[in-house]
Amino acid sequence: MNMRSRTGPFRLSLFSLAIALAIPASAAAESPSRKDIQMVAPALDKYTQDRLLGEVWKRPGLSSRDRSVVTLAALIGRNQTIALGDHFKLALDHGVKPTEISEIITHLAFYSGWANATAAVVIAKDVFAERKIAADQLPAEAPALLPLNEVAEADRAKRVSDQFGAMFPGVVQYTTDVLFRDLWLRPDLAPRDRSLVTISALIANGQAAQLTGHIPIGMNNGLTQPEIAEAITHLAFYVGWPNVFSAMPVAKQVFEKRAR
Amino acid sequence: MNMRSRTGPFRLSLFSLAIALAIPASAAAESPSRKDIQMVAPALDKYTQDRLLGEVWKRPGLSSRDRSVVTLAALIGRNQTIALGDHFKLALDHGVKPTEISEIITHLAFYSGWANATAAVVIAKDVFAERKIAADQLPAEAPALLPLNEVAEADRAKRVSDQFGAMFPGVVQYTTDVLFRDLWLRPDLAPRDRSLVTISALIANGQAAQLTGHIPIGMNNGLTQPEIAEAITHLAFYVGWPNVFSAMPVAKQVFEKRAR
Amino acid sequence: MNMRSRTGPFRLSLFSLAIALAIPASAAAESPSRKDIQMVAPALDKYTQDRLLGEVWKRPGLSSRDRSVVTLAALIGRNQTIALGDHFKLALDHGVKPTEISEIITHLAFYSGWANATAAVVIAKDVFAERKIAADQLPAEAPALLPLNEVAEADRAKRVSDQFGAMFPGVVQYTTDVLFRDLWLRPDLAPRDRSLVTISALIANGQAAQLTGHIPIGMNNGLTQPEIAEAITHLAFYVGWPNVFSAMPVAKQVFEKRAR
Numbered sequence: 001m002n003m004r005s006r007t008g009p010f011r012l013s014l015f016s017l018a019i020a021l022a023i024p025a026s027a028a029a030e031s032p033s034r035k036d037i038q039m040v041a042p043a044l045d046k047y048t049q050d051r052l053l054g055e056v057w058k059r060p061g062l063s064s065r066d067r068s069v070v071t072l073a074a075l076i077g078r079n080q081t082i083a084l085g086d087h088f089k090l091a092l093d094h095g096v097k098p099t100e101i102s103e104i105i106t107h108l109a110f111y112s113g114w115a116n117a118t119a120a121v122v123i124a125k126d127v128f129a130e131r132k133i134a135a136d137q138l139p140a141e142a143p144a145l146l147p148l149n150e151v152a153e154a155d156r157a158k159r160v161s162d163q164f165g166a167m168f169p170g171v172v173q174y175t176t177d178v179l180f181r182d183l184w185l186r187p188d189l190a191p192r193d194r195s196l197v198t199i200s201a202l203i204a205n206g207q208a209a210q211l212t213g214h215i216p217i218g219m220n221n222g223l224t225q226p227e228i229a230e231a232i233t234h235l236a237f238y239v240g241w242p243n244v245f246s247a248m249p250v251a252k253q254v255f256e257k258r259a260r
Numbered sequence: 261m262n263m264r265s266r267t268g269p270f271r272l273s274l275f276s277l278a279i280a281l282a283i284p285a286s287a288a289a290e291s292p293s294r295k296d297i298q299m300v301a302p303a304l305d306k307y308t309q310d311r312l313l314g315e316v317w318k319r320p321g322l323s324s325r326d327r328s329v330v331t332l333a334a335l336i337g338r339n340q341t342i343a344l345g346d347h348f349k350l351a352l353d354h355g356v357k358p359t360e361i362s363e364i365i366t367h368l369a370f371y372s373g374w375a376n377a378t379a380a381v382v383i384a385k386d387v388f389a390e391r392k393i394a395a396d397q398l399p400a401e402a403p404a405l406l407p408l409n410e411v412a413e414a415d416r417a418k419r420v421s422d423q424f425g426a427m428f429p430g431v432v433q434y435t436t437d438v439l440f441r442d443l444w445l446r447p448d449l450a451p452r453d454r455s456l457v458t459i460s461a462l463i464a465n466g467q468a469a470q471l472t473g474h475i476p477i478g479m480n481n482g483l484t485q486p487e488i489a490e491a492i493t494h495l496a497f498y499v500g501w502p503n504v505f506s507a508m509p510v511a512k513q514v515f516e517k518r519a520r
Numbered sequence: 521m522n523m524r525s526r527t528g529p530f531r532l533s534l535f536s537l538a539i540a541l542a543i544p545a546s547a548a549a550e551s552p553s554r555k556d557i558q559m560v561a562p563a564l565d566k567y568t569q570d571r572l573l574g575e576v577w578k579r580p581g582l583s584s585r586d587r588s589v590v591t592l593a594a595l596i597g598r599n600q601t602i603a604l605g606d607h608f609k610l611a612l613d614h615g616v617k618p619t620e621i622s623e624i625i626t627h628l629a630f631y632s633g634w635a636n637a638t639a640a641v642v643i644a645k646d647v648f649a650e651r652k653i654a655a656d657q658l659p660a661e662a663p664a665l666l667p668l669n670e671v672a673e674a675d676r677a678k679r680v681s682d683q684f685g686a687m688f689p690g691v692v693q694y695t696t697d698v699l700f701r702d703l704w705l706r707p708d709l710a711p712r713d714r715s716l717v718t719i720s721a722l723i724a725n726g727q728a729a730q731l732t733g734h735i736p737i738g739m740n741n742g743l744t745q746p747e748i749a750e751a752i753t754h755l756a757f758y759v760g761w762p763n764v765f766s767a768m769p770v771a772k773q774v775f776e777k778r779a780r
Contacts, residue, residue, distance in 0.1 A: 039388065048374075059430065082375055086663065088304050115595060116760075118551055119602045121557050121561060126560075145679045163768075201762075205726065207762040236434065298655070302658055302659060305624070311694070339599075340599060492691060496631075500725075501695070508688055511687070
């Protein structure tokens, strides 16, 4: 591949070739520019500027950092890689740590499917390289785990086992061993944030029924009702109104039951 | 392909290079050719020709124009960009106006999620450029809105506010201010077409429960029961039988209730 | 940029150019390498190696061949092309025949939507070319069909027609003519495997309610209850825990009803 020994006048360097080659390839995965949006849907640009960026992201009920966590969960959960690179960068700018992004991706392998996580890795890798985030800034593969609430976990395990243990022993075993006695206890993403990610992914994928279990877990992990409500408002824009209108009645019931 | 014998002037122009470069990049987003399909799944090609193109698109219950609107809603609603370029072109050929395509994309930002709309912009931009559709053929950013049915909207707003206003004030406010007092009143896509897009996106995303609200809105906006039924037949092919079999019982109940 | 003035030796062959060109284009659709995953999410790599590849794929309840069928259905059903190339190859290595892959893609056009199938064709085409799978190894376009169980089909058709025939004649007609009297009888994918594909795609897309019909069809086609339960365990990783926790209560009810 050494081209320096070339003797004739050759001015198209491999470097410029690489640049040229890179453009069409990465373009496929990149968000459209504001000008692109204006050339197709001026109203979409206006709503993006006035409402989404101008209002929603600035609402007081949820920090920019939490909004980034919710947005990442929505995009990874729905396998929407097009805007993901920009949102990884925005998340880092909002104070989401590289370790947390790493754990969000791993968490969502379980809560939205393996291929969603691997697709996110492809995008995150380039962002991490650009931001010079190296291996020593990532979570350990097998760190010391957070302490387990043995009583609550035994109760959860019993309920799931009673309902599904006889027929679906594999799922029940992995739910206990891998999810609740391992993944959820990994220290580089707080349980409260894991719940925010899980709840967001459930809403993003139209899995409203599963909120009955995960909103109470989230509130036990420190999420407040107004925070969850504000996450739902934020999600309306990123996962569409219908998913949110399916989630609200379920969330409402959970909130009311908990208030009693 | 042997180039080692080359000694004379180099004839691979940058133009041909650009062509070569364009192929792999755009291939990622392009539908397979008929030959490609035949090389993998001859039966799929046969069903496409005989049933989908040969029959479904020609059924009398819905115009080609409306079928294109339904198909665009299904593809954008499910973020399936692979066939979207071809279907934008087909939609233009079927008489869907550029302004309408623009508004369909904006509408679906709200009804299927922001990233679905931005992904559609990337594809539409190239089609608009190819068809020489310039900025002056696009909808105004902030046009004079259609008149509002104040009574119906006040009724809708009250019901949603009574149910969700206390717990989810953000969603309730945006639903009124941005959706029903702005988006739905933009003049470049008729309310009847917005309903066709919305209903199609709901079915495409397995959000059958939300049809209870949106089919009556659609019929108030001028969609007929046979048109909705025929859209559902069309959608069976584009969003899969299971989504349609989940939608039909809900639609049936709505039709029966309305007939009383 | 004018290259016509070149006179010296030019050693960058078109072949190496093609290689270079191929990299960015295919990269977009390729799974990340193990190293890529480690550079972003070391825990994801560990879970992939220890649990998914090290345990799940080796569990005795379902053959590697069936696990590949389930995985392909999940990925095509969710339009997740990123890992699909690798899984087509793995499926071939596990003994899934090219004719079966071809029929799985065609089957899923109907059970998850046309664009899912065409996106899968784009990936499969390259794998088939690489493995030198030519047209004579593909299913016939219109082969002699398997014998129909006239009684069972008449019963199914009557139930669907009674419920939906008056309102949705198009769907009802295509369900009979194209699905149950044609697609399901194509000989190159066994009815038992079509059921495995269908059930997997339903779970993959959150269509749990449709399992009520399709699990009994699958068991009539030869799938056993433990096989379905094990497919659900496998799917937990590929389509996410929430889809599986929505599917289990429905599957449980069907199993219990059938046991009576």
